[in-house]
Amino acid sequence: MSAGSGGDVDLTARLCVELPKLAAAADRHRWAHKLDAAIADVRAGTPVTQALAAHHLPIDLAAAHNGQDQISRGDPGLLDELNIDPVTVTGAYTCPGTPPCPRRAQPDADGHEPRCAIQGKTMILRSR
Ligand SMILES: [Zn+2]
DSSP states (O other), rough: OOOOOHHHHHOOOOOHHHHHHHHHHHHHOOOOHEEEEEEEEHHHHHHHHHHHHHTTOOOOOHHTTTTTTOOOSSSHHHHHHOOOOOOOOOEEEEEEESSSSSSOOOTTTTTTEEEEETEEEEEEEOOO
16 A cells, blocks of 8 residues: 555656556456546546556556656566556646646657647647
């Protein structure tokens, strides 16, 4: 059990980045319905850890969070398996979520705007 206040915003950013990979894994491992339900809760404002726990998802984002900005060692099995990249926190685009997660991103090589997987929306270009 992680007694958690704080840090959840980072988990939201992590989920924002990792959702496409998690969704692919969910399809393979037959927990897509759980993931969908958890994401719906997150969109509705439920903290990420709580939403995942409520739907018995086999994702330990909190453990991965102990690695702070990069998750490159000692990760829980599933995240290892997925070979998830560190969350990007630089770039001109910010998350469209409410509240926004601290994730930042940049257009891809083809110039496509980055999308927030949680919100299902294009990320917002900040004029700095
Ligand atoms: Zn986001």
